[in-house]
Amino acid sequence: MSRKFRELLRSPVAWPLAGLLLLVLVNVLINPAFLRVTLLDGHLFGVPVDILNEGARPLVLALGMTLVIATGGIDLSVGSVMAMAGAVAAVLLAGGHSLAAALAGAVAVGLAGGLLNGLLVARAGIQPIVATLVLMVAGRGIAQLVTGGDVTLIRHAGFAFIGNGYLAGLPFAAVLAVVLYAGAHLLLRRTAAGLFLESVGDNPVASRFAGLPVAGVTLLAYLGAGACASLAGIMAAANIQAADPYRMGENAELDAIFAVVVGGTALTGGRFLLAGSFVGALFLQTLAQTMYQLGVPPAVAPVPKALLILAVCLLQSDRTRGWLGGLFRRSPA
Amino acid sequence: MRSLVTLLLVLAAAGALVAKPLTVGFAQTGAESAWRTANTTSMKAEAERRGIVLKFADGQGRQENQIRAVHSFIAQGVDAIVIAPIVETGWEPVLRAAKQAGIPVIITDRTIKVSDDSLYACFVGSDFLQEGRMAAEWLVRRTGGKGRILELQGTPGSAPANDRRKAFAEVIAQHPGLTILDSQSGDFRRSGGKEVMEALLKKHGHNFDIVYAHNDDMALGALQAIEEAGLKPGKDVIVLSIDAIREAIQAVADGRISCTVECNPLFGPKVYDLVAKVVAGQKVARMQYNRDELFDSTNAAAVLPSRQY
Structure with a gap:
């Protein structure tokens, strides 16, 4: 038990997890009702439920971003892909198509975006930050073309359920996100797929000589990110029952990258932590909730966010941890 | 012949005048x-x-x-x-x-x-200041100068958010019965309005009477959160906003939003x-x-x- 605990302490997930717990503790001290969950109309109601429900989209985006960052890449287009996927789903539903068609259309948009990014990076050899910038800029324009420049409203109970519904009292979007993480964990860690990703991110040349299809693996990572982004777009549109091509997913790519980095995945690639990204995304969402609960003025709110993220990142750096460890060793016990 | 040329010239000149x-x-x-x-x-x-x-x-x-x-x-x-x-x-x-x-x-x-x-x-x-003032004055008339307000701000630092906030607060300050409990930014977004309103509903419970949103999108998002929390907008909560897009006017006609000020x-x-x-x-x-x-x-x-x- 104590060995397991020590192992956990040494794992890179320990720090973001500690940060999350500390944040929750601060909230509970200030407002004891923070963790209170009640039953309302047959579903759970409370701040933790909000964090899970509103956090579902960042969670899903962070999952896709983790795959891409593991290969040493980055995907700036996920926010725009969200807007495109939401727009396509809304327009298909407004045109009287079935829910299945709307979902398929939205996911197809995400896969197409991922394919474009993946081909530009893996085949054309363009820097990921530039390659995905193309779709980040163009995607929002495409989303506006799809909806004709309007915010398209969605009147479909089944679709709204994806963003607002409850499954056994829990927000459906959050359940979906957890299932996705579990599935991704099984796929990547119970097979060699995760190792392939890390290998490609660590050293593409050596990976190629070892017989790995480097371009194929990279392409799959971007396809995964695109699919996740389209799902996040579906959730966002379902949540507000409208597709806003202008604002949906704006800056979402930055929060996703933040979540992945806070979770202990290195931007240099070659190592990834799905559990870390999960905790990282929840950490950011809890932080946003904390600002609302404390009534921090919106103009000031980004400052504590930046400081806390900096603190978590410093705690993860081997150098600062060694330095802190040294401090503890030198002090007489 | 010469008169014909003159006529053509005159016509051309007139054409140029019209066509320019x-x-x-x-x-x-x-x-x-x-x-x-x-x-x-x-x-x-x-x-x-x-x-x-x-x-x-x-x-x-x-x-x-x-x-x-x-x-x-x-x-x-x-x-x-x-x-x-x-x-x-x-x-x-x-x-x-x-x-x-x-x-x-x-x-x-x-x-x-x-x-x-x-x-x-x-x-x-x-006139963004005038819009904030009109919303506040309508609120004073409607409530008789009493009530607890939650404000959903636009993007911090933007002119419409600054002015709509400032002018509204100035009018509210003259009525001691009206208080602004909390003011958070929904970034002019529908999803932002919903997320912030969900959080404020947990923080204040049912202990507020009025929601003032700096634009219709945030108000429409907030409406969803209010309804999901089991409150009835129009009856339990007065929602007022600015912009008057068609969807918001529809919500006014349905009694869900109480008032929206036009920004044409x-x-x-x-x-x-x-x-x-x-x-x-x-x-x-x-x-x-x-x-x-x-x-x-x-x-x-x-x-x-x-x-x-």
Whole structure:
């Protein structure tokens, strides 16, 4: 038990997890009702439920971003892909198509975006930050073309359920996100797929000589990110029952990258932590909730966010941890 | 024979006079919202209706793009330039260039700061302060000056958020029975309005009476959160907002939003009226504010069928 605990302490997930717990503790001290969950109309109601429900989209985006960052890449287009996927789903539903068609259309948009990014990076050899910038800029324009420049409203109970519904009292979007993480964990860690990703991110040349299809693996990572982004777009549109091509997913790519980095995945690639990204995304969402609960003025709110993220990142750096460890060793016990 | 030539010359001259339409350059901010798209559509449609040649430049959210566009308008020798400025400052050099070229400039939507007033002819747009004031005064009339308010702010630092907040707070301050409990930013987004409202509902429970949103999108998002929490907007909570997009007026007619103050984007006709006057050398009033209306249960249903945006 104590060995397991020590192992956990040494794992890179320990720090973001500690940060999350500390944040929750601060909230509970200030407002004891923070963790209170009640039953309302047959579903759970409370701040933790909000964090899970509103956090579902960042969670899903962070999952896709983790795959891409593991290969040493980055995907700036996920926010725009969200807007495109939401727009396509809304327009298909407004045109009287079935829910299945709307979902398929939205996911197809995400896969197409991922394919474009993946081909530009893996085949054309363009820097990921530039390659995905193309779709980040163009995607929002495409989303506006799809909806004709309007915010398209969605009147479909089944679709709204994806963003607002409850499954056994829990927000459906959050359940979906957890299932996705579990599935991704099984796929990547119970097979060699995760190792392939890390290998490609660590050293593409050596990976190629070892017989790995480097371009194929990279392409799959971007396809995964695109699919996740389209799902996040579906959730966002379902949540507000409208597709806003202008604002949906704006800056979402930055929060996703933040979540992945806070979770202990290195931007240099070659190592990834799905559990870390999960905790990282929840950490950011809890932080946003904390600002609302404390009534921090919106103009000031980004400052504590930046400081806390900096603190978590410093705690993860081997150098600062060694330095802190040294401090503890030198002090007489 | 000579009379025929003269006739042709006269006809050609008259033709030239008729065929020389007014050319106007319009530097728009970009296409960042449905409001902006409605504004662009109004400017383009009205130009077409009046036979004005409109040179349209999309600034894509950046002032440098707008300045480049204005320089190109000057080089093309347009008759007038219309600018919807993204930011308030930094316009003096390009406006001076326009003045030297003798091209009048009209500023729309948002105001600018210049040291020399002669750099532009006039301003056309909405008065954000007046909008905040109208919402607050309506609230005072409706509640008799009593109630606890939650405010959903727009993007911090933006002119509409600043002004709508300031003017509203000024009126509220004169009524000690009205208090603003909390003020958080939903970033002018529907999802932001919903997320912030969910959080505020957990924080304040049912201990509030009024939600004031700086735009309709946030109010519509907040409505969902309020309804999901089991409260009835219109009965348990008074929701008021600004912009008066069609969806919000529908919500007013349905009794879910209690009042929305108009911020009309359709000022194409007014802008071209002023362009015609300014080009003809007439004097015009410097600040031309749109007359913005207020919609509540008394008039929402009536305007709904004719609402364009």
